[in-house]
Amino acid sequence: MLKLYNTLTRKKEEFVPLDKKNNIVKIYTCGPTVYNYAHIGNMRAYIFMDTLRKVLKYNGYKLNHVMNITDVGHLTSDEDYGEDKMAKSAKEQHKSVTEIAKIYTDAFMKDIESLNIEKPEHIVKATDHIKDMEEYVDKIVKNGYAYETSKGVYFDTSKLKSYGELSRVDLKNQRAGARIDIDEEKKNPLDFALWIKAPKEHIMKWNSKYGVCYPGWHIECSAMSNKYLGDKFDIHTGGVDHIPIHHENEIAQSKGATGKNPANFWMHVEFLLIDNGKMSKSLGNVYKLDDLIKRGIEPLAYRFFTYTSHYRNKLNFTWDAIKAAQISLDRLRELTLSHKGVDTKIDKQKLGDFENRFKNALNDDLNMPASLAVAFEVAKEHEKSNDYYLLLKKFDTVLSLNIDLKKQEEKIKIPEEIKNILQERKEARDKKDFKTSDILRDKLKSLGYIVIDSKEGQKIEKI
Numbered sequence: 001m002l003k004l005y006n007t008l009t010r011k012k013e014e015f016v017p018l019d020k021k022n023n024i025v026k027i028y029t030c031g032p033t034v035y036n037y038a039h040i041g042n043m044r045a046y047i048f049m050d051t052l053r054k055v056l057k058y059n060g061y062k063l064n065h066v067m068n069i070t071d072v073g074h075l076t077s078d079e080d081y082g083e084d085k086m087a088k089s090a091k092e093q094h095k096s097v098t099e100i101a102k103i104y105t106d107a108f109m110k111d112i113e114s115l116n117i118e119k120p121e122h123i124v125k126a127t128d129h130i131k132d133m134e135e136y137v138d139k140i141v142k143n144g145y146a147y148e149t150s151k152g153v154y155f156d157t158s159k160l161k162s163y164g165e166l167s168r169v170d171l172k173n174q175r176a177g178a179r180i181d182i183d184e185e186k187k188n189p190l191d192f193a194l195w196i197k198a199p200k201e202h203i204m205k206w207n208s209k210y211g212v213c214y215p216g217w218h219i220e221c222s223a224m225s226n227k228y229l230g231d232k233f234d235i236h237t238g239g240v241d242h243i244p245i246h247h248e249n250e251i252a253q254s255k256g257a258t259g260k261n262p263a264n265f266w267m268h269v270e271f272l273l274i275d276n277g278k279m280s281k282s283l284g285n286v287y288k289l290d291d292l293i294k295r296g297i298e299p300l301a302y303r304f305f306t307y308t309s310h311y312r313n314k315l316n317f318t319w320d321a322i323k324a325a326q327i328s329l330d331r332l333r334e335l336t337l338s339h340k341g342v343d344t345k346i347d348k349q350k351l352g353d354f355e356n357r358f359k360n361a362l363n364d365d366l367n368m369p370a371s372l373a374v375a376f377e378v379a380k381e382h383e384k385s386n387d388y389y390l391l392l393k394k395f396d397t398v399l400s401l402n403i404d405l406k407k408q409e410e411k412i413k414i415p416e417e418i419k420n421i422l423q424e425r426k427e428a429r430d431k432k433d434f435k436t437s438d439i440l441r442d443k444l445k446s447l448g449y450i451v452i453d454s455k456e457g458q459k460i461e462k463i
């Protein structure tokens, strides 16, 4: 039974898809804002998204997954006012916003590919859905949950009793005071912009029934999830930073437009810390995958590293920890390959037990540290067998670590003496002289080498 933690109920719940008949799971993920390169913290969020996908697939589900690309209207803070991140980046780099969006969308796609992250079935850009957003805002207005001011269209939070249900904090006390004087036209301090009337100097803006406007930053997710997945879908994912504002407001918008909380499960991934603190430009520790590659760390070693902690726990990045992850990944691959092609049969029951334990760990709210531990146990089995190799390959459909990748410099130098013994042993085996073959195997062992007989012939490993 697959259990997932639902932020909405603060419980691990059994996952049952809405469309049980067709076994299709509908997911929406808040995607990147493409104004800059994604950092490794962002990548933790997308590795989580991908792991969830693959665990669902491992359980036999088909997926209909939407991820947005925010290429407009996401401000430099969670507030309704301020400079648009896209416009700011374009100005700084003397490029158009379209060029900026393309550069960083392409970079993002390259990053996710190097992490073996599958592309969701639909990747949708905000700028391609302005009309859908306007219509969605209209629905909310018509249903009486929003009002127009000289600055834009605002969601009336006092109309929604459940507002704040996701974050479960007293939003009124938390956020009211400081912002009370920002906009006197707002009916309640917590009301937020759905649609904003664009000042002259604003770059990204569109004609609409409310004049020349641009979208508030939460509306794109509500409009696009509704367009592709309908009023109700299975799972909505994002980072924990989305809980108190972005997702709270998405729920409010959907309730205003359709009367429904759009998702059954709300899942959130915790933050990556760097040296136990926040990433920040001033500390020079906003690392990208490229920074890791420059130091000889593979992107997939970063993926492996994220499995060392549960997704709902903070994860602390240090250079020592990522180097250790690379070494462990190399070891896992080496062990996996040691089973490849070895003709020994393993008891079905034993294989089944390993597989159950692996799946149980996955199905316990994506317990990747536990599932990785099972993979290591299998890989470390003393008896070499292609059955183990195939099982590990199956595990890798979720782990996505290229588990049978051969290290380039892996070819160990075999001394002449050892080569001669191997040749002698081959000749003995060709003559079916297994007694001599065994004596030579022991001799190799005493010299520090283990010999494995496979379809491709003898393979040796250093002890």
Ligand code: AMP
Residues within 6 Å of the ligand: 030, 031, 032, 033, 034, 040, 041, 042, 043, 044, 045, 238, 239, 240, 241, 242, 269, 270, 271, 272, 273, 279
């Ligand atoms: P953004 O492009 O800023 O909207 O962020 C993209 C995703 O990365 C969101 O789901 C964020 O919640 C997530 N995110 C941002 N910083 C971190 C971090 N340090 N650790 C984990 N996830 C993060």
Ligand code: ZN
Residues within 6 Å of the ligand: 029, 030, 031, 221, 246
């Ligand atoms: Zn979103």
